[in-house]
Amino acid sequence: MKRTTVTIxxxxxxxxxxxxxxxxxxxxxxxxxxxxxxxxxxxxxxxRVIAPSHPGFGTSQLPDWIDHVDDIAHIYLELMDxxxxxxxxxxxxxxxxxxxxxxxxKAPERFGKVMLVAPVGxxxxxxxxxxxxxxxVMPPADVQALMFHDPAKMAVDPSKLKDEExxxxxxxxxxxxxxxxxxxxxxxxLRRRLHxxxxxxxxxxxxxxxxxxxxxxxxxxxxxxxxxxxxxxxAGHAPQIEQPQAFAQIALDFLG
Amino acid sequence: MQAWHFSESAYPYLPPAETYxxxxxxxxxxxxxxxxGAALWDRYLEEWRIAEDEGLEIMLNEHHQTAxxxxxxxxxxxxxxxxxxxxxxxxxxxxxxxxxxxxxxxAEEMALCDVLSHGRVEAGFVRGVPYEVSPANSNxxxxxxxxxxxxxxxxxxxxxxxxxxxxxxxxFHHRNINIWPRAYQNPHPPVxxxxxxxxxxxxxxxxxxxxxxxxxxxxxxxxxxESYRAAWRKAGRGQDVPNHRLAYAALIYVGETxxxxxxxxxKLLWYVTANKVAPQFANPPGYAPVAxxxxxxxGVEHPLKQFSKNPSVEAAIxxxxxxxxxxDQVYEQIKRHYDYVGGYxxxxxxxxxxxxxxxxxxxxIRNFARHVYPRLKEMFPKTKxxxxxxxxxxxxPERFVLRSSHGVETDGPLISALGGASA
Numbered sequence: 001m002k003r004t005t006v007t008i009x010x011x012x013x014x015x016x017x018x019x020x021x022x023x024x025x026x027x028x029x030x031x032x033x034x035x036x037x038x039x040x041x042x043x044x045x046x047x048r049v050i051a052p053s054h055p056g057f058g059t060s061q062l063p064d065w066i067d068h069v070d071d072i073a074h075i076y077l078e079l080m081d082x083x084x085x086x087x088x089x090x091x092x093x094x095x096x097x098x099x100x101x102x103x104x105x106k107a108p109e110r111f112g113k114v115m116l117v118a119p120v121g122x123x124x125x126x127x128x129x130x131x132x133x134x135x136x137v138m139p140p141a142d143v144q145a146l147m148f149h150d151p152a153k154m155a156v157d158p159s160k161l162k163d164e165e166x167x168x169x170x171x172x173x174x175x176x177x178x179x180x181x182x183x184x185x186x187x188x189x190l191r192r193r194l195h196x197x198x199x200x201x202x203x204x205x206x207x208x209x210x211x212x213x214x215x216x217x218x219x220x221x222x223x224x225x226x227x228x229x230x231x232x233x234x235a236g237h238a239p240q241i242e243q244p245q246a247f248a249q250i251a252l253d254f255l256g
Numbered sequence: 257m258q259a260w261h262f263s264e265s266a267y268p269y270l271p272p273a274e275t276y277x278x279x280x281x282x283x284x285x286x287x288x289x290x291x292x293g294a295a296l297w298d299r300y301l302e303e304w305r306i307a308e309d310e311g312l313e314i315m316l317n318e319h320h321q322t323a324x325x326x327x328x329x330x331x332x333x334x335x336x337x338x339x340x341x342x343x344x345x346x347x348x349x350x351x352x353x354x355x356x357x358x359x360x361x362x363a364e365e366m367a368l369c370d371v372l373s374h375g376r377v378e379a380g381f382v383r384g385v386p387y388e389v390s391p392a393n394s395n396x397x398x399x400x401x402x403x404x405x406x407x408x409x410x411x412x413x414x415x416x417x418x419x420x421x422x423x424x425x426x427x428f429h430h431r432n433i434n435i436w437p438r439a440y441q442n443p444h445p446p447v448x449x450x451x452x453x454x455x456x457x458x459x460x461x462x463x464x465x466x467x468x469x470x471x472x473x474x475x476x477x478x479x480x481x482e483s484y485r486a487a488w489r490k491a492g493r494g495q496d497v498p499n500h501r502l503a504y505a506a507l508i509y510v511g512e513t514x515x516x517x518x519x520x521x522x523k524l525l526w527y528v529t530a531n532k533v534a535p536q537f538a539n540p541p542g543y544a545p546v547a548x549x550x551x552x553x554x555g556v557e558h559p560l561k562q563f564s565k566n567p568s569v570e571a572a573i574x575x576x577x578x579x580x581x582x583x584d585q586v587y588e589q590i591k592r593h594y595d596y597v598g599g600y601x602x603x604x605x606x607x608x609x610x611x612x613x614x615x616x617x618x619x620x621i622r623n624f625a626r627h628v629y630p631r632l633k634e635m636f637p638k639t640k641x642x643x644x645x646x647x648x649x650x651x652x653p654e655r656f657v658l659r660s661s662h663g664v665e666t667d668g669p670l671i672s673a674l675g676g677a678s679a
Contacts, residue, residue: 140535173542174542176541
């Protein structure tokens with residue numbers, strides 16, 4: 001993939017782009033976008049993939065006025081204008097799914113098919129129970145256990161990473177907290193807007209996902225007209241990472 | 257030099273530390289016995305009154321969801337002290353501003369306490385330590401920016417007396433600000449800010465507020481003060497920085513004998529050693545800057561955490577965050593630290609912690625007040641200039657080792673450059 005930058009609303013964004021064919025906008029999860037992850041090549045083999053790093057993630061800037069997922073949704077709609085993308089298919093993972101959902105409610109006519117992978121962003125459960133477990137109050141190892149089907153295999157050894165890579169990870173973690181802290185992992189208004197979504201929408205979840213539960217995904221999908229659900233076995237919150245083949249297969253079958 | 261008696265008002269009667277993952281945030285309150293807790297509060301308030309009788313000033317603070325500090329609402333205890341005491345200055349250090357949703361309310365609380373105490377409030381403000389963000393449900397990102405906007409608004413709220421004004425800022429919105437009562441002191445109570453990083457100290461110095469730093473030893477304290485003094489001068493406040501603009505907090509215990517001092521000092525170490533905090537509470541994302549996060553990934557530890565693995569009175573004294581011994585020894589230790597960092601006008605005395613019982617606490621207060629404090633006041637009057645090193649750079653710190661019959665001096669890890677995560 002090639003890496004370029006585009007400036008929107010005085011915010012310089014890092015854009016990864018590769019492949020050819022109908023445009024597919026890919027919105028990364030909290031861990032950021034890594035062009036070398038195996039699922040990326042599986043997608044670019046068939047589609048033109050455009051993957052921006054969200055403001056404050058990767059090397060994208062974070063202006064001081066950005067503090068909400070909604071801000072990013074507006075920036076990406078403008079990015080589509082600037083890149084001449086009248087209509088795109090859309091994949092959003094985790095917080096990227098939340099950004100995607102916000103975009104769909106603002107400009108439903110600009111999206112073809114949409115795949116939301118372990119998305120967060122709505123509150124559907126009771127007041128006294130978090131819909132998404134609080135990742136900020138549990139030991140780091142517990143978060144990994146909820147994240148992955150096979151946490152041991154997914155463990156990262158910081159001593160093998162460069163300082164710049166560790167810095168990007170720390171920055172991603174910081175920006176994620178800024179965006180999801182309160183209300184925790186959701187926009188209370190979003191569920192009242194999702195009926196506007198006009199795209200065929202596929203909700204996807206890793207079977208072992210300890211953060212986005214099956215019940216949460218079903219409740220979320222029920223808010224989107226005509227949405228359907230698929231489950232990927234032996235995967236957690238990031239099925240694109242743990243099961244890249246199965247993930248790409250489902251994506252390409254659905255998007256066409 | 258002004259000296260301030262400070263207790264964090266801990267509730268120390270806990271089950272063994274192995275049985276809980278964190279003394280902060282998640283420790284169930286079933287472990288707090290209200291009867292024992294009330295007796296402790298009787299005691300802590302009484303110790304502040306005794307400190308006042310001995311000529312010391314008073315300092316208090318707040319923390320949340322923790323047994324290390326049973327005061328989650330310091331302005332309320334400040335109000336009580338305003339009426340229980342008559343002459344001591346009352347320093348609240350401080351209000352955790354980045355976690356308070358309504359700065360105007362904080363301005364009201366401080367103004368009311370100032371009136372209740374007839375103008376004895378010293379209003380301290382802190383960003384809030386990392387383990388407070390969860391109890392406050394406060395976003396750990398951009399806390400510094402929130403802090404400064406809130407503090408500016410508070411000062412404006414205190415000093416506006418001609419009817420309502422409005423504030424439409426980045427983090428806070430408030431219309432019709434017009435607080436009653438106004439503060440007793442004019443223009444407003446002295447403002448203190450605590451930081452433990454040079455970057456934070458520069459901001460405090462530029463604004464000229466009193467800068468306090470906690471347990472930062474020799475090197476780090478000097479860097480913090482240097483940064484404060486440079487920013488003070490750069491802001492056009494004059495070449496000379498009065499020493500009363502700077503404060504240092506240390507664990508302090510004065511005994512009549514070395515043995516007595518050592519026993520008391522050892523109990524004070526509870527403050528450091530009992531602070532068992534789960535990693536997710538100690539380092540929320542965004543609290544420490546990215547560079548510090550990378551350093552932590554590389555294994556760099558906070559010096560106090562390192563210290564707590566092998567704690568000793570001797571190592572604490574060597575590191576400059578504890579002064580303990582006979583009156584002569586303590587005076588020499590403080591003088592050495594004072595000279596090395598360039599001088600400060602306030603000594604914040606962590607004089608009670610954990611299981612240091614009432615009688616021993618009072619003994620420590622009296623020994624300090626009667627046998628050390630007069631010499632400090634004489635040697636380091638308020639008219640002294642901080643950072644007046646002259647042409648001769650200070651020597652590196654010597655060792656002030658307290659001999660103990662408990663055994664030979666242990667070689668605990670030296671605490672040098674405390675920097676890292678700032679408070």
